[in-house]
Amino acid sequence: MANLKTTFAGIECINPFWLASAPPTNCGEQVMRAFDAGWGGAVWKTIGEPITNVSSRYSSVDWAGQRMMGLNNIELISDRPIEVNLAEIAEVKRRYPKHVVIASLMVESRRDVWHEMVKRAEDAGSDGLELNFGCPHGMSERGMGSAVGQVPEYAQMITEWVKEVARTPVLVKLTPNITDIRLVARAAKQGGADALSAINTINSITGIDLNTFTPRPNVDGKSSHGGYCGPAVKPIALNMVQSVMADPASVLPMSAIGGIGSWRDAAEFLLVGAGTVQVCTAVMHYGYRIVEDMIDGLSQWMDEKGFSTLDDFRGLSLPRVTEWKHLNLNYKIVAQIDESLCIGCDLCHIACWDGAHQCIHTDRVSGPVDGHVEVHRKPMEAVHATMSSIAVTRIPKMDPPAVSQGHYKAPLARIPRVDETECVGCNLCSLVCPVEDCITMKEVPVGLAPETWEERTAKLGIVEQC
Amino acid sequence: MGTAFTPHAGITARFPELKPALTPQAAMVEANRCLNCFDAPCTAACPTHIDVPRFIKKIASGNVAGSARSILEANVLGGSCARVCPVEVLCEGSCVMHHRAEKPIMIGRLQRYAMDNFYGRGLQIPVRQRPELPLRVACVGGGPASLGCAAELRQAGVQVTVFDKRDLAGGLNTYGVAEYKLRVSESLREIEAIQSMGVEILQREIGLEDFAALEREFDAIFLGVGLGEMHRLRIPGGDAGVMDALDLIAGYKTGEILSVGRTVAVIGCGNTAIDAAVASKRLGADEVHIVYRRGPEEMSAFGFEYEHALQEGVKFLWWRQPIALEAGTLLCAETSINEAGELVVGEMRTQLTAEVVVPAIGQSPLAEWLSSVKGIQFAKGRVVVDRATGATSHAKYFAGGDCVNGGREVVDAVADGKRAARGIAAALGVMEVAHG
Ligand SMILES: Cc1cc2nc3c(=O)[nH]c(=O)nc-3n(C[C@H](O)[C@H](O)[C@H](O)COP(=O)(O)OP(=O)(O)OC[C@H]3O[C@@H](n4cnc5c(N)ncnc54)[C@H](O)[C@@H]3O)c2cc1C
Ligand SMILES: Cc1cc2nc3c(=O)[nH]c(=O)nc-3n(C[C@H](O)[C@H](O)[C@H](O)COP(=O)(O)O)c2cc1C
Ligand code: SF4
Ligand code: SF4
Ligand code: SF4
Numbered sequence: 001m002a003n004l005k006t007t008f009a010g011i012e013c014i015n016p017f018w019l020a021s022a023p024p025t026n027c028g029e030q031v032m033r034a035f036d037a038g039w040g041g042a043v044w045k046t047i048g049e050p051i052t053n054v055s056s057r058y059s060s061v062d063w064a065g066q067r068m069m070g071l072n073n074i075e076l077i078s079d080r081p082i083e084v085n086l087a088e089i090a091e092v093k094r095r096y097p098k099h100v101v102i103a104s105l106m107v108e109s110r111r112d113v114w115h116e117m118v119k120r121a122e123d124a125g126s127d128g129l130e131l132n133f134g135c136p137h138g139m140s141e142r143g144m145g146s147a148v149g150q151v152p153e154y155a156q157m158i159t160e161w162v163k164e165v166a167r168t169p170v171l172v173k174l175t176p177n178i179t180d181i182r183l184v185a186r187a188a189k190q191g192g193a194d195a196l197s198a199i200n201t202i203n204s205i206t207g208i209d210l211n212t213f214t215p216r217p218n219v220d221g222k223s224s225h226g227g228y229c230g231p232a233v234k235p236i237a238l239n240m241v242q243s244v245m246a247d248p249a250s251v252l253p254m255s256a257i258g259g260i261g262s263w264r265d266a267a268e269f270l271l272v273g274a275g276t277v278q279v280c281t282a283v284m285h286y287g288y289r290i291v292e293d294m295i296d297g298l299s300q301w302m303d304e305k306g307f308s309t310l311d312d313f314r315g316l317s318l319p320r321v322t323e324w325k326h327l328n329l330n331y332k333i334v335a336q337i338d339e340s341l342c343i344g345c346d347l348c349h350i351a352c353w354d355g356a357h358q359c360i361h362t363d364r365v366s367g368p369v370d371g372h373v374e375v376h377r378k379p380m381e382a383v384h385a386t387m388s389s390i391a392v393t394r395i396p397k398m399d400p401p402a403v404s405q406g407h408y409k410a411p412l413a414r415i416p417r418v419d420e421t422e423c424v425g426c427n428l429c430s431l432v433c434p435v436e437d438c439i440t441m442k443e444v445p446v447g448l449a450p451e452t453w454e455e456r457t458a459k460l461g462i463v464e465q466c
Numbered sequence: 467m468g469t470a471f472t473p474h475a476g477i478t479a480r481f482p483e484l485k486p487a488l489t490p491q492a493a494m495v496e497a498n499r500c501l502n503c504f505d506a507p508c509t510a511a512c513p514t515h516i517d518v519p520r521f522i523k524k525i526a527s528g529n530v531a532g533s534a535r536s537i538l539e540a541n542v543l544g545g546s547c548a549r550v551c552p553v554e555v556l557c558e559g560s561c562v563m564h565h566r567a568e569k570p571i572m573i574g575r576l577q578r579y580a581m582d583n584f585y586g587r588g589l590q591i592p593v594r595q596r597p598e599l600p601l602r603v604a605c606v607g608g609g610p611a612s613l614g615c616a617a618e619l620r621q622a623g624v625q626v627t628v629f630d631k632r633d634l635a636g637g638l639n640t641y642g643v644a645e646y647k648l649r650v651s652e653s654l655r656e657i658e659a660i661q662s663m664g665v666e667i668l669q670r671e672i673g674l675e676d677f678a679a680l681e682r683e684f685d686a687i688f689l690g691v692g693l694g695e696m697h698r699l700r701i702p703g704g705d706a707g708v709m710d711a712l713d714l715i716a717g718y719k720t721g722e723i724l725s726v727g728r729t730v731a732v733i734g735c736g737n738t739a740i741d742a743a744v745a746s747k748r749l750g751a752d753e754v755h756i757v758y759r760r761g762p763e764e765m766s767a768f769g770f771e772y773e774h775a776l777q778e779g780v781k782f783l784w785w786r787q788p789i790a791l792e793a794g795t796l797l798c799a800e801t802s803i804n805e806a807g808e809l810v811v812g813e814m815r816t817q818l819t820a821e822v823v824v825p826a827i828g829q830s831p832l833a834e835w836l837s838s839v840k841g842i843q844f845a846k847g848r849v850v851v852d853r854a855t856g857a858t859s860h861a862k863y864f865a866g867g868d869c870v871n872g873g874r875e876v877v878d879a880v881a882d883g884k885r886a887a888r889g890i891a892a893a894l895g896v897m898e899v900a901h902g
Contacts, residue, residue: 064498064526065494065495065498065499065526343562343563343565343566344503344507344562344565345501345503345504345506345562346503346504346505346506347501347502347503347504349504350504350505362505379504379505382505383505386505386509386510386515387509387515388854389510389515390513390853390854390881390885391510391511391512391513391515391881392513392871392874392878392881393513393551393552393555393556393874393875393877393878394555395766395874396765396766396767396768397736397764397765397766398766398872398874409565410562410565411507414507434501434566435566
């Protein structure tokens, strides 16, 4: 049975699943319920001088009937007094000594103020500190949050101030709203940070109300740019975490954040080197209960793969991410359609014709030839043929039974075929196909030794140009 | 011709809609489920080739008016068809979802959602930008075939007059289709919309003697007269207690028949028989039997119509042929198939109590009087046409709908009418109207 225990920057964790600093960790009562549900740790909603929030505060992007593909907020840090938050941290730690509580902090950029805050948080019993250098709205206008996180020098300076007094591990939470996230990661490491967490939310405007012309969320007829998170940001977070973990000058224990909602997402972040993962939006959507399958699913997968601890696979995918110039140019794959699974939607056909390389055809027989090129029926010709066809309602008694249209479930005329000599192996059709495993990409031997672009240009004596 | 009609409250109450309207939320969920197939098989299966994914994705994008307009572009009776089409054997029957272990997309109900929204907002059927032409076409019969033809001709700028002999236009769409699918008032609402495209509809029966005048006055004549009377039940016992299925259906739909007897026997097992049997139940009959001289495998009703009748409590007597009717009792003989494959009447007799006997054994062709319209060819009682253009053997006459196809569905009649309109336009030298 897989063991999910881990040690993160010296902190013992019963599992790698933490709640991110956000509404789900607003108060002690919530955090204790979360621990009861199975969460291994919680990063407290950022503590600092209490602020006043606006209403409304959230907006979201729905996609094809699915709610909250992405969530946006213009909420600030905790609106509760510092002493109340700290008293509750103490209470939680007293009742849940094995669970991790990290105090997320954000205060005025003054050395004495930071010193004071760090001491109070640690006295309350928190297991570590997370410096919120990431909040992209409101706080940044006051010289805090991403105003710090976007300037490597400030980030380093404040990290140094904190490390002067901190007795527990210090995590620096990185903002993605910067051209190269590694610059701040390096600064944090320089400043003595023990660990990193990434990413915070991404600057965004989710949409505009087409009746009022006001962007969302609407605060009395106006809006402000907010921080984007949820499933939509996962690929961006995965890339940023990977780039930090692959950079020797940045690398530190990483608590990965951004669009994590299932054990699969968690496994992916662990594969690029994360030590723990943090979750916000998925809990805001479905509640603390989602952690049950995160634990169960990850354990099941680890058992199937033969991993007994998280360290067995942590970072396993890092060496598999490389620069483009190191990819093998002589590797060729082509699309293959499994006719017995095809439902005849012809989405691969139109995707390939309009969005790729015109090599998936619905004319089952080879067309006329122009030189060495096959001439195929163009998509709209098929549509015109359909529109001018004569179709009638089949009445059981009046019409002979339908003639069999081939031995697949879709009529043969609707099952496209791939011209493998033209297919460039781009994957698009296999991405649009609505049937699992119906289009697979098959390797075709080209009879050439592997060769990268770097090797090829070196051989030809071409100077790298951009 | 008037469309004034007051529904009978009692009938409305006894024939609640079989498939109620989708709520906006349900429509959105369903519209999002559609895969947006390319050159979609549902579109190919629809006789009028409504671009199904196009109208469905317009619902998903919140462009419901545009959705309705794209339906109307292909099928001017899109509102009726959404309710009356046997979608199981049409669009929904060919939805790719069947192969994906999912329920097919509810195309009919989404189509209704868009059309209800359209008419509910009082929107008008858009007419293309084109010059008004000095060409006149007469449509004989005011059912779906003629309406489909008339609307398409108006889109080309042709002047159209529709003649129908009944009080209300719409043909069987108004007088025949079961009330729990489509109400008379809904059929009439659509006809008003077609009238406001500039189609003139007159209540007048066109007799043989009128065709010469029509030919002088009009550049082309479309025949959309449908089928004739219901075949008669030729058994001893006379006509007492016998009510033709079409009369029963038209009677209750217009509020003129409010009850049938306690016991009813419907003869025949096509879709009309099912409609008559279910209507009898709804009108208060305790015992309704469908008497059919063959077995369930041979019935011409759609499977889902048969299932519906079972649910309504209709009973089926297979392999029985009525041979006499006397004082509320129907005498039936047992039938079977002999070795030569012929239907034979056996010795066994069954008595069935039936205060009312409703023959539903098919409509007779109108051939008798139509075949004498100069040189128009008929085969098996149907007008012979070129299917792509609706052209008959007489250059001035075109035809479509039940009188051509022998009796199919509303959507087939609309499709026939639309093709004939294009055939007429081409024959009259009008520029090709856009496909759609
Ligand atoms: C009981 C019943 C239930 C049905 N249910 C459904 C259903 O649920 N779904 C579905 O899709 N289809 C259904 N149908 C079939 C559908 O109604 C027909 O296929 C369709 O109406 C045919 O259209 P049409 O225009 O060809 O003929 P009709 O609808 O029959 O219209 C012909 C019109 O021509 C008029 N006419 C005839 N001769 C003359 C003349 N000499 N002068 C002037 N006017 C004339 C008639 O009065 C009539 O109004 C049903 C049919 C029946 C009988
Ligand atoms: C409403 C809301 C409030 C947040 N408040 C804070 C905060 O006070 N401090 C902080 O460090 N991050 C804050 N975040 C950012 C989250 O901790 C987290 O970094 C981000 O939401 C990405 O994770 P996710 O995709 O799982 O939501 C907040 C996020 C949301 C949605
Ligand atoms: S996308 Fe997939 S299911 Fe659709 S036609 Fe292509 S291969 Fe078949
Ligand atoms: S008109 Fe009828 S067959 Fe055509 S798409 Fe609409 S419901 Fe389906
Ligand atoms: S076949 Fe089904 S899924 Fe495909 S476009 Fe038509 S309704 Fe949508």
